[in-house]
Amino acid sequence: MGERAFSLYDMEEFLREAGAERVTEDAVLNLEKELEKLTESVANRALRYAAHAGRRKLINKNDVMLTRSSSNYTGLGSNRRSITSYRKPSALRRRPSITNPVSIRQR
Known part of the structure; x- marks a missing residue:
């Protein structure tokens, strides 16, 4: 990439807004490289x-959003587990008990 999308000052501000009190120049330059890699990967x-959808020259919002939902996405926040991984298997769910008066009233 020839020109910077964000100035070095902007990247320093990103780091400060994230909670850093002091930021070194190396940290700012490293952030620039990481953002460039991430942007290139998403693009x-x-x-x-887009090519798979038959559009070789037009990338739309959905194409960019699909990169985030793909299983190989290595961007920020990619270590989140899906909602299904938080659910208990059906065999472990609590079933109503006849001896439990609360569960009888709920029926």
Whole structure:
């Protein structure tokens, strides 16, 4: 990338807004490299999704959103578990008991 999308000052402000009191120049330059890698990765994936949909020259919002939901996405927040991983298996769910008067009233 030739030009910067964000100035070094903007990237320093991002780090300060994240909670850093002091920021080194190396940290700002490293953030610039990481953002460039992430942006390039998202753009390449979005281009692949657009080509798959028959649009080789047009990337739309849905293509970019699909990169985030793909299983190989390595961007920020990618370590989140899906909602299904938080649910108990049906065999472990509590079933109403006849001896429990609360569960009898709920029926």
